[in-house]
Amino acid sequence: MIIEMRTYTLKPGTLAEVEKRFGDKLPEREKHSKLAAFWHSEVGPLNQIIHVWTYDSFEQRSAIRAAAVKDGSWPPPIQEFVTDMQSEVFLPAPFSPPLTPRQVGPLFEIRQYTLTPGSIPGLIERWSDKIEGRTKFSPLVGGWYSEFGALNKWVHIWAYKDANERFSVRAAAAAGGQWPARNPPGVVVKQENAFVMPSAFSPIR
Template sequence: MIVEMRQYQLKPRSVPAVEELIGQGMAVRSKYSKLGGLWHTEVGTLNSVVHIWPYDSMAHREKVRAELANEKGWPPKTLEYVVEMKVDFLTAAPFSPPIEPRELGALYEIRTYTYRAGTIPEVIKRWSEKIEPRIKLSPLVGAWFSETGTLSRWVHIWAYRDFAHRESVRQDAVKQGIWPPSTAEFLIKQENMLVAPASFSPLH
């Protein structure tokens, strides 16, 4: 499985309008493939919308996009609000759960790490050894790595009830010695954003 992660940087105060337009188009878009989740930033670069679309393969994605080319109801007319678009194609780690509708909480954390070239297999190994006790504290939405574009990127999304729950989980994980995995020696860069789901997001 692959995931297409799309991030739109929007003009200030335009997130509600963009989410409304995307939501209106979902009945049409969902006939071709399902949305994984859609969020807007609460902490991080503001006025951003992030959405993930799971596909069986790149061939599946291309097939869907070809079919959508003849669809009048998609894409939504959001370009007037968009300042910048970024697209990443990501491959799921072996322990990453399937992307499916779930009620997980009101706050999600999207973390993106850039590792040294060639170290992703070892990162997956070390995460695999630690992930089971960690997901007992809060759900993992997914963990993926890049195989196109900027390589050796590691994206993981976690769900929390709220900001207080996130802080509690992070403290408990460190106190219990179960998290994080020991991959700091490979790290080059870390990025983070806290996001809230749109009303129509299958992950909410």
């Protein structure tokens, strides 16, 4: 399975209209494949939407997108509001849960780490030892490593009821020795995070 995460930056003040148009068009698009998640940014880079799709392979992705464009079901008419578009393709770590519909939020934290080349396998091994203990505190939505787009990238997404729960969960996990899964010095060269919220039509919310 591959996971495509598409991040669009919008003109300020256009989010509500973009989500409406996206949602109106989605039933047609989902005749070809299902949306996994749709979020918009609350803290971090503002005026962004993130939509996540899963495919069996790159070949299936190309075929589905071509078919959706051909029959007019995609893309939604939002181009006038978009100032930047980014597409990244990830592979799931062995412990990453399936991207099936569920209500675990509504606050999601997307954390993105850039690692030194060749460091992803070691990170996944260290996380594998810790992840069971960490997920007792809050659900993991995804643990993915990049295949296309920005390379040497590790993305992990966590669900919380609100920001207060996020801070209390991280403190409790650290106090109990369940987290974090420590990396050797110098392995992580960049870290970013954002709080996002789901749209009304997001399957994961």
